[in-house]
Structure formats: C-alpha cells, structure tokens
Amino acid sequence: MAQPLLSASGERAAAAVLAAFGVTALYKASTLPFGSVREPGSGFFPILIGAALVLFAVVSFFAPSRKLPEGEAAAHGDWLVWSVVIALVAYALALPRVGFVPCTAAIVLILLRGVGALPWRSSLAIAVIAAVACYAFFTRLGVPLPPGILAFR
C-alpha cells in the first residue's frame, strides 16, 4: 500500500485546501433554498456538512502531524507525476477523435519508455500489441471503444 510521506507543511496545505473547498461549498449552497427546520430545503444538508468540513479542516490544520518512520526515498520528483497526469488528460481529450488504439499505444509507450526506462524498441512493440489486443478484447465484450482514425470509411 502507498505510504504517506509526511511533511508538516504539506499536511497543512492539504487541510487548507479542504477548508477552502468547504467555504466554496458553503457559498454555493447558500444560493440554494435553505427551507426551515420544519421543512428542510435543498440547501439545508449541504450547509450543515459544509460547516462541518470547515470545522474539521481547521482542526486538522492545527493537529500535530503523525510521526512515521521515513518511507522510501522518492525515485522521482513531482514533475514526473504531473507529466503522467498531463499525458492522461491529453488521452481523455484525444480519445473520441483519434481513437482507442493510437491513444492507448501512445500512453503505454510513454509509461514504459518515459517512466519505466525500458528500451525504445521493446516499449514500442509492447505498446502496439497491448493496444490492439485490448481493443479486440473489450470491443468483443461489448464496450464500444472509439475506432477514431483507424475507422476506414
């Protein structure tokens, strides 16, 4: 299981983000009809919970951080994590037009070559074979994966 690598400033930042989320929810919920305690409206529950979230987030902000033994040192910085996230977002956006096989081959290639540091040639071969095999398998199961540019018509 993933081990939380703790740092006090990171924990505080996370608590602050949750508090901000709570405040946003409170603001949005205040535009909904609150109703009354006799007949609670759509905004009643979100306002209660939003207030609770702000409270718990503030308490978490000041709570002492846990002391855990040091986890493994990170192999890569956050930049690699974010590169993967950006690649995945690009995948979601390109999928309907470009199609499943090219998109999936590209993402597998990036993960094998860029993250896994496998040699170019085997990365490329695995990526293409895996993408075609997944397409064949899942379309047969009834999942309409987009063919994209490979639909010859």
Next chain:
Amino acid sequence: MSIVDSLLLGFSVSLQPVNLMYCFIGVFLGTLVGVLPGLGSAATIALLLPVTYGISPTAAIIMLAGIWYGSMYGGSTTSILLRVPGESASVMTCIDGFEMARRGRAGAALGMAAFASFIAGIVGLVGLVLLAPPLADFALDFGPPEYFALTLVGLTLVSHLDSGPVSKALAMAAVGLLLGTVGLDPVRSQERFTFGILSLQSGIDLVPMVMGLFGVSQVLHLVRNRLATPESTAPLGGFLSLLPSRGEWRDASGAIGRGTLVGFLVGLLPGAGGTISTYVAYALEKRRSPHPERFGKGAIEGVAAPEAANNAATGSGFIPLLTLGLPANVVMALMLGAFMLHGITPGPTLLVQKPDMFWGVITSMFIGNAMLLVLNLPLIGVFVRLARMRTAYLIPVITVACLVGAFAVNNNPFDILVMLAFGVFGYYAERFGFSLAPLVLAFVLGPLMETSLRQSLILSGGNFAIFATRPISAVLLGLGLVMVLLPLVRRLAGQRAARPTDRPLA
C-alpha cells in the same frame, strides 16, 4: 423458511453451471489481485462493475464477492514468501510469515495461512447465515430516524477506527457527503453543484471516482516511489511441505479460533474491516501468549490469527449490507453500487423479495472458499512469479485497466477526466495522511443520510428530539456516543492503551 430449506435453495442457485463459472472467475481474479501489490480489490471491483451489465445480478454479485475474499487468500502468499503484502489486510501476516519462510518453514506458513483462512471463512459465513435473517427481520421496522442514526453513527465510527487523526478522517467524510450531494436533490429534484455541466446532473458516478481514488492514485504513487524489489524467494518443497506439523497445529488452533471471533466482530463495524481486524487479532495473540518474544521471529500464531481474522471479517462484512442496505467498507460500497446497477436495493426487504439471490450469493461463498483452498496451494509458484512483476510493467497494466474501465461506464470520455481528478486528489490526500475510505463511504451513504434526516425533521415538525425518543435510534446514537467518548475518557484517565489501529508496519 427454515435455515436448511434456505441453504438448499441457495445451493440450487449457486451450483448452476453459470454461477459456478462466475464464482470461479471471481476467486481466481481475486487471488491475482491479492498477489499483485499495486492493484487492490476495491479498484478491481470498480473496474469490473461495467462488465457486469451483461450478466444476471446474482452472477454479478457472486463474482464480485469472490474477488473480495479471494484477494484475502492471495495477499497472504506473497506476504509470506516475499514480504510483499498484496493487500493492506495481509500486512500483519508478513511479520511472522516471512520469518517462518526464512527459517525454512515457508510451506507450513503457507499451508497454515490457507487452512486458517478457510476455517475462518466458513465460520464467518455460518455466522452470516445465522445472523442475517433475524437482523433483516428486525430492520424491517426501521424508519427515517433509525436510518439517519445508523448512517451518522457509521460514519463517525469509520472516522474513529481510521489509522490517522480523527479530525482528518472526519474532514474526508464531510468531503464525501458534499460530493454525494452533486446532482439532483433526492427530495425536491433541485439541481445542486452541477456548474452547468450536463454530465454532472445525474451526480458523480461511483465507478470513475473509486478507480481514480484507488487505481490512478496508486499509479501516481508508483511513478514517484517504485516498489522495492522483493527479497529473494524462500525455497519451497513439494506439496507435503505445505502441511503444518502437529506441534504447529497445536500452537495455532487457539489462535485460529480467537482470530475468527475477533475478525467476525470487527468486520461488522463500519470501517476498514479486514485490515483492522488483523491488527487486533495479532495484538491479542501477542498479549496473551506465554512467550510474546517469539512474535516477530516466526511464531505460527502470528500467521494463523490475522489470516483467520481477515477471512472471518469478509463474511460478517456482508451482514450490514444485506440486512440494512448499509455498506461497512469500501468494497461493500461498491457491492451496493453493483446491486443498484441492476435495479436492486439491498436491505431488509432483499431477503423477502429475492430469497434465491440472497441465499445464492451466500452459499456461493462456501463454494468459493473451497475453490480457493484447492486453487491456492498448487499455484503458489505462479503467483510468486507474478508478484515479482516489475513496476515498469505494473504501471501501464493498471493505467490501461483504469482508462478502459472509466470509459466503459457510460462510454463517455468525461468519466476519464472525473477519474483523473479523483486520482490526483487521492494521491495528494494519501500523501498527506488523509484516508480515502471515509470519503467513499460517506459518498455512498450521503443521499440516504440526507433523505432520512429531512424526512425525520418533516415527521417531527422540526424537532430534533425525534432521534432521542425513538428507542432504536436512541440506542444507536447512545452506542455511537459511548464509542466516541470512551477513548477520550481513557486518555483523560491517563491510561494510554495501545491503539490497535496504529500502523505497526509502515
């Protein structure tokens, strides 16, 4: 209907060839998932939810349940041989299991894990069979105040049983409740928090959310910190070496019994179920052993007790879902999602309306446990090789599985974006010590909690006393309050009892 008739009805369903096949697929996949350290049972079940559209609801639940208890078996194999827990519920098994393997008793440790799992799994199921019908009958009288009390106490308990600080777990539960309000108001059909996005009108889908929180976030963790290469495999003898010696049986039999009981009881509580029960069972054995110094050095009780506990907990974990419609842990939340996909609401009426499904699912678990005992022992060599799969290959496997799974829910790439958003959120949340389980449970329970709260207040004319004057909800809220206050009182009294939820291996 007597218990015997019910079981016969159940077996007549679960022994149908189709259901047997899905049961086998489930336990086989479960074992694989239990072995692979990167992929948890929650993410796998989320992944397979869309696939279950095409099969009967009974077969779907049978298969998904098989994944869950199958993963408990699989996790122990790699814990013992490689000291790699495939699941969080098998972390405790690593300690003494791997030590036994280092001392040349790998076979006995594996055999004991399998037998303890099997015995506890069966006993847990017997408990489920005996307890579920009366409880479902009792729950038929529950109204909105009772359900509100149940959900409130459940979420509070989840947060208190969490491994981290309570305030953080409660904050995550609140986030989950808020996310659950996205979409149409369940009482008035008013749009809430949709930001004008059409796809959000029906609310956030559970599947992309769970795959993001448990699949994508896991990928991101793997990108950042590769898994350590497992230590070398301990040598394994033939099949006969898997049988524990008589002395080992004598040492372990008490541990199996106590582990089963602990697992069954803890599994009923809302929260991490299996995982926490293994901590409690291990700590209990160590405390009552006349030779506590043997623990950590290859004590067979240290393998038997947690393995019994996590398997007994899988049986009892079904009780709240099948009798009250309330999921006790993340996997049960997904199981609830699976029922809903097929238009069935689990709860007290399930037993009356669909006895064939109810008993079919339960009896399939007896069959599945037997399959696992037979399946696991001969295939250990294969599983060990799988568990040593390099992170470089594991990352694309999990990624593609998540991408296809999220897309397949509604054939909509928007769900992939939702999944990625939850993936990034889950990645940072875990890194900074915020657990994801309270969030998912709150998300699933949220609509029920809100509806029952609002209906209760309408019933009582705005008087909150309704929760205290109805006996069942009063007792539930009272119990919840005691459980929340007890640790505080104890801390004030200066007794710093060792919390079983502290992570012993992190």
